[in-house]
Amino acid sequence: MDNPHVNITFKTAHSDFYLKEELSNFETDLSLITDEYIINNTLDNIAISVDNLVLVSNKQISSFHLNDLENYTLLVTEKGCSYREQMEKILFKNNITPMQKLEFIGIESLKLHIKKFGGIALLPEFVVTQELKNNELFLVPLDYQFTTLKTNLLYNSSTKKNSVFSFIEDVFSLER
Known part of the structure; x- marks a missing residue:
């Protein structure tokens, strides 16, 4: 792996609150969150997709x-x-x-x-x-407009791990 110092955990979270807390405490380096609204004032956020x-x-x-x-x-x-x-x-x-x-x-x-x-x-x-x-x-033919969901990559830019930033750029082809 090109980024051996990035900690990634794949899990389903019953609340994005816990994921955000882990990011804020540097227990996790990156999180992908899918929800109707992604609200966060302390973490960096990169939009990945909008899903119907x-x-x-x-x-x-x-x-x-x-x-x-x-x-x-x-x-x-x-x-x-x-x-x-x-x-x-x-x-x-x-x-x-x-x-x-x-x-x-x-x-x-x-x-x-x-x-x-x-x-x-x-x-x-x-x-x-x-x-x-x-x-x-x-x-199923239904005359109803479902909410679109957004998937965002969240990370803590205060991390001391430069490998997190190179991982984001390499894997997601995104620049911060």
């Missing part, structure tokens, strides 16, 4: 309304995941209770389940691009 959320199923559905979620099994990622939080906001705001809700630790296991057994899930479009192209999953 889409509702998908393993079957083509000709017509669909939000209230129809009550008749489906809803597949969700674990608590704290920004995709799930968006779906829970929609359900709460519209007083909708799905017929059944299944929780998955990871997106890949959720995608395997939905392809084989069905259900509906709200996921970032880039995560299901291949499945949509191969007709393994289908967009």
Whole structure:
């Protein structure tokens, strides 16, 4: 590896507060955070992507309304995941209770389940691009504008590790 002194941890955080705290305390060098709003006044922030959320199923559905979620099994990622939080906001705001809700630790296991057994899930479009192209999953036709999520790279510019900055430039092809 070209940057042996950069500490990277890949984990799902149930709150970006903890990730920001680890960055501020120099316990972690870099964090990728995906959320509707990335608010931070003390850390440096580089925008990586803006992701559209889409509702998908393993079957083509000709017509669909939000209230129809009550008749489906809803597949969700674990608590704290920004995709799930968006779906829970929609359900709460519209007083909708799905017929059944299944929780998955990871997106890949959720995608395997939905392809084989069905259900509906709200996921970032880039995560299901291949499945949509191969007709393994289908967009659920819904006249609803989902929130876009932003993925940002956060780091603490007060770090004494120059390797962090070269890592950002090398791996993300970004300059600070």
